[in-house]
Amino acid sequence: MHLEARRMGDSLIVRLKGELDLHSAEAFRAFVREQLAASDRIRNLILDLRAVPFIDSSGVGAILGRYKEIREGRAGRLIALGPRVPVRRVLAMSGLLRVMDIAETQQEALAMAKEGKRVP
Amino acid sequence: MHLEARRMGDSLIVRLKGELDLHSAEAFRAFVREQLAASDRIRNLILDLRAVPFIDSSGVGAILGRYKEIREGRAGRLIALGPRVPVRRVLAMSGLLRVMDIAETQQEALAMAKEGKRVP
Amino acid sequence: MTLPEGIANRVALEFPSKAENVAFARTAIAVFASQLDFTLDELDEVKVAVSEAVSNAVIHAYGDEPGLVRVEAAITADGELLIEIVDRGQGIEDVETARQAQWTSRPEERMGLGFTFMEQYMDRVEVESAPGAGTRVLLRKRPAAARVAG
């Protein structure tokens, strides 16, 4: 799994590339933690999933874990950017869409982050 | 392996989609034979390899077999259209490029076929 | 070698229970499954189900020392895919409870959705498990096109 991060205002955008499963979830978890630790100003987390062809329940669990950190520690919001159809189906089945929004473009994701305060 | 054929003048264009190995070579062989049997007017064979991500020596052998049929039965020419880099390397290693030309576009392939008479 | 009656083809995989090997197992089985007339979406479903069952063997079956995981897949003469995931780990005390959605023995880290995903994406899921002896999960699926046609 290849991971990249960028800051835009109070949002952290993490771009994932590769399959998100038990093995890569570990790297993802550590990477996001490190990025969040670097700045108190980050409130929202945008996960760019456009280059993720596969996810399973371990991957979903890793995303849920990041949601909890963002929500509890920073009262922020979690947004998924452009998940592909098979990934979207797994996210829907898992119930994660009840706490996470989906944006189709980065612009839309940033606009959603700005709105803020979605209380699930 | 998915196979499609089209006639353009005295050229038969066969489009291959998928990996060309021991297993798919059998289907390829049968398909081309049937197409050639359908018309005596066909002289040249253009193999559209743009959608072939993988080939091995069994695949090369199947192409060489088609070359022999075209060459001996119809004094025609064999042209490969747009092989990807890994496929091109295998074709080069096998020596097949001594009897087969490479075209980058279908137009180029048809022009080569028209020139005719490459004697290896 | 003769294949058992009613079996058209089969393959077996064996590997230590390491997280790195989950991708290996699901991809290998998906390529094998593509010998049947599955759509790309269905192959993706097979991948998810295998990923769940193999991940369970990696996480839950053995302690810290990795153990052996065996995956066998077969295609029946009438076009059904069978996949068996077997470990010789600690087993499951109460299979019925374990299969319930959101039930997990590790609530801190896991979501308890592994069996749920297997059931959503495969036609049938059978689990045999004995504490101390290990777990065997059998997954079955037919291409939907075949179900409609036949």
Add this chain to the structure above:
Amino acid sequence: MTLPEGIANRVALEFPSKAENVAFARTAIAVFASQLDFTLDELDEVKVAVSEAVSNAVIHAYGDEPGLVRVEAAITADGELLIEIVDRGQGIEDVETARQAQWTSRPEERMGLGFTFMEQYMDRVEVESAPGAGTRVLLRKRPAAARVAG
């Protein structure tokens, strides 16, 4: 289960010698190999080499009745990929001759380039064969990046 000394990870595949299973074997081993730092081009080379060795077991080892093919792959602690392709078929009388470029026992259908491609694409190729007992091909390769760095 403990892995042998010097081995970081390993997997095994077993399947009947059918042409359909060659794609399964090469893809599975390529996914396993991707645990090392191979480039996509190098993974493609591994795929070709495995495809050749497994195709040979399918075509040459057994008669009309399919036999069992076993492929074992390992990653060593110092980052080398080892792949062993084993059959219990008819074996090769004269390995040295068989390995020569364009030598084949089936000149009508085959090009005799299988061993040549394995040698071109892997760092080392070892062949052990005994008539009547079967053939064992060992392929070895390190990522080029590692060779430069180390």
